Amino acid sequence: MSNPLHKKHDFIERSILSALAFLKDATLSEEYANRKGFLQSLDPRFNTISFLAFLVTAVSLKSALLISSLYLLCLILATLSGIPIRKFLLRTLIFIPLFSLFIVLPTLFSFVTPGEPVWSFHVVGITGIITRPGLDGAVLFVVRVAASVSLVVLLSMTTRHSELLKVLRVFGIPQVFVLTVSMSYRYLYLFATMIENIFTAVKSRVGVVSHHRHGQNIVAWNIANTWNRTTQMSEDVYMAMLSRGYTGEPRLLSAFHAKPQDWLWLLCAVVICAFLFYKGYTL
Amino acid sequence: MSDTVFEVQDVHYSYLGKFPALSGVNMTIRSGEKIAVIGANGTGKSTLLQLLDGLIFPDRGTVTAFGERLLEHSEVYEKAAHRFRQRVGLVFQNADIQLFCPSVREDIAFGPLQFGVAEGEVNRRILEVAEVLDIQHLLDRVPHQLSIGEKRRVAIASVLAIDPDVYLFDEPTAGLDPLTVRHIIDFIVSANQRGKTIITATHDLHIIGEIADTVYVFGRNKSIVSGGSAESILNDRSLLESNNLIHIHRHHHDGREHVHQHLPLEPHD
Ligand SMILES: Nc1ncnc2c1ncn2[C@@H]1O[C@H](COP(=O)(O)OP(=O)(O)O)[C@@H](O)[C@H]1O
Ligand SMILES: [Mg+2]
Numbered sequence: 309m310s311n312p313l314h315k316k317h318d319f320i321e322r323s324i325l326s327a328l329a330f331l332k333d334a335t336l337s338e339e340y341a342n343r344k345g346f347l348q349s350l351d352p353r354f355n356t357i358s359f360l361a362f363l364v365t366a367v368s369l370k371s372a373l374l375i376s377s378l379y380l381l382c383l384i385l386a387t388l389s390g391i392p393i394r395k396f397l398l399r400t401l402i403f404i405p406l407f408s409l410f411i412v413l414p415t416l417f418s419f420v421t422p423g424e425p426v427w428s429f430h431v432v433g434i435t436g437i438i439t440r441p442g443l444d445g446a447v448l449f450v451v452r453v454a455a456s457v458s459l460v461v462l463l464s465m466t467t468r469h470s471e472l473l474k475v476l477r478v479f480g481i482p483q484v485f486v487l488t489v490s491m492s493y494r495y496l497y498l499f500a501t502m503i504e505n506i507f508t509a510v511k512s513r514v515g516v517v518s519h520h521r522h523g524q525n526i527v528a529w530n531i532a533n534t535w536n537r538t539t540q541m542s543e544d545v546y547m548a549m550l551s552r553g554y555t556g557e558p559r560l561l562s563a564f565h566a567k568p569q570d571w572l573w574l575l576c577a578v579v580i581c582a583f584l585f586y587k588g589y590t591l
Numbered sequence: 592m593s594d595t596v597f598e599v600q601d602v603h604y605s606y607l608g609k610f611p612a613l614s615g616v617n618m619t620i621r622s623g624e625k626i627a628v629i630g631a632n633g634t635g636k637s638t639l640l641q642l643l644d645g646l647i648f649p650d651r652g653t654v655t656a657f658g659e660r661l662l663e664h665s666e667v668y669e670k671a672a673h674r675f676r677q678r679v680g681l682v683f684q685n686a687d688i689q690l691f692c693p694s695v696r697e698d699i700a701f702g703p704l705q706f707g708v709a710e711g712e713v714n715r716r717i718l719e720v721a722e723v724l725d726i727q728h729l730l731d732r733v734p735h736q737l738s739i740g741e742k743r744r745v746a747i748a749s750v751l752a753i754d755p756d757v758y759l760f761d762e763p764t765a766g767l768d769p770l771t772v773r774h775i776i777d778f779i780v781s782a783n784q785r786g787k788t789i790i791t792a793t794h795d796l797h798i799i800g801e802i803a804d805t806v807y808v809f810g811r812n813k814s815i816v817s818g819g820s821a822e823s824i825l826n827d828r829s830l831l832e833s834n835n836l837i838h839i840h841r842h843h844h845d846g847r848e849h850v851h852q853h854l855p856l857e858p859h860d
Contacts, residue, residue, distance in 0.1 A: 342731075342732075342733075468693070468694075468733075469693075541688065544683075544685070544688045545688050545691050547641070547646045547688075548683055548688050548689045548691060549691065549701075550646060550676070551644055551646060551676065551680070551681045551683075552676070552680075552701055552702035552705060552749065552750070552753065553673060553676045553677065553702055553705030553706050553753070554701075554705055555673065555705065558705070559704040559705055559707075560697065560700075560701075560704065561696070561697055561700045561704065561710065561713070
């Protein structure tokens with residue numbers, strides 16, 4: 309029985325589920341951060357500083373060729389850190405349009421000279437004349453975005469999020485903040501898993517969720533209920549914290565211990581950036 | 592009496608003032624005792640343990656711990672509370688709730704750190720309790736991605752690291768495989784032999800012979816319907832049956848149906 313309506317609902321349901329799975333995988337899973345690899349073996353504080361340096365370099369350089377070499381470095385680091393290149397490229401390519409939007413917007417506005425009313429014409433004007441500098445600009449822009457996004461994605465893939473948060477502590481962010489954010493993060497994961505489970509559970513009870521009116525009601529009710537459950541959960545977690553002596557001022561392990569190779573890595577990063585800057589300057 | 596750990600007198604508790612969870616509970620627990628609180632789901636076992644841990648407070652009646660009454664706003668927010676929490680540790684029914692830190696190591700460290708234990712000593716304790724509970728290989732894992740048995744062992748480790756005098760276990764063996772159950776029972780028994788007071792809520796009759804000398808049975812009326820030695824309770828079939836604690840098997844033999852119950856130590860046939 310091929311009911312077209314049924315098909316459509318099935319498609320929507322599958323899309324929601326796969327979007328959820330992708331989000332969970334892309335933002336919440338720590339699969340690669342838990343692997344043994346080059347970046348994972350280094351202190352997250354040093355990684356963060358090195359990557360910030362690379363990022364500043366990528367954004368400041370005016371030569372697409374030099375930025376590409378940073379991009380290449382990024383791919384090499386990804387390989388050394390046990391991340392399959394295909395997967396890495398896929399993940400960065402998905403984020404690039406998103407980031408581009410944020411970066412393109414301000415540059416667009418800088419083209420709008422004050423007093424000129426029709427800016428759509430202006431945009432057409434720019435795309436209309438494909439000059440050499442224009443093309444260079446576009447290439448430069450794309451390479452720059454690709455390199456920056458890849459750097460950010462690589463750092464976030466190879467560092468556990470709780471550690472990235474702890475790096476914030478090094479920069480003077482209070483512990484309560486770090487604990488709260490890392491916990492919300494965790495419950496986001498639980499929340500996503502819960503919704504996934506509800507879909508599967510309802511499906512196993514009702515058969516196919518989507519073409520069944522009853523099934524849809526169950527899903528709606530469950531999502532509301534999930535919210536209640538999460539608030540109840542946060543109260544329970546608070547009790548669990550109290551039980552183990554929490555008094556409102558959390559004390560956590562000071563987790564980082566710098567090794568010689570961390571300093572070596574930082575030195576390499578600084579040398580690479582200095583070299584690129586020098587090249588960019590003399591080019 | 593100085594060796595009385597808990598004195599529970601006519602305790603009533605209801606959630607949000609309308610869902611009764613305990614009504615009229617009395618019990619006295621002495622230092623070094625092994626106690627089991629058994630009852631079907633929803634009979635108030637978890638609520639009792641939270642009252643004993645000073646996390647919630649009775650609507651009526653009193654809970655006294657180490658000779659001092661547990662009161663909200665006096666006990667919880669002052670120095671005495673800190674001392675109390677160091678002496679009493681609760682292993683929650685839901686390990687997902689108990690484990691809220693980003694790594695197993697940090698979860699184990701959380702308790703001792705709150706009590707001001709120096710970091711060197713905390714690191715020593717982490718290794719020690721990890722060995723006792725056989726979770727050394729899990730220290731850098733994320734707690735919520737572990738299996739239920741692993742979570743349970745980490746949850747116990749996080750309480751053991753505080754080294755309390757009294758352990759409250761809420762259904763410590765529910766949903767675990769036989770080997771993990773064995774491991775946890777051994778842990779409870781050895782803690783008791785080191786002089787720790789143990790109070791376990793469970794509906795698993797198979798384990799109470801080992802983990803309890805005294806058993807309290809909670810009934811549907813949300814209070815204690817019976818109490819006594821583990822042996823006498825286990826032998827009281829009608830008590831266990833009427834409180835929904837033994838399952839009844841239905842078998843077909845040569846077309847005839849016959850019904851019988853199982854006691855924990857009897858072999859299934
Ligand atoms: N957060 C809550 N809100 C409302 N009612 C609750 C809550 N927690 C427990 N109850 C009710 O209190 C009673 C006792 O629950 P509980 O102590 O969890 O029992 P047990 O641990 O023996 O299964 C049950 O009837 C339950 O429905
Ligand atoms: Mg319970």
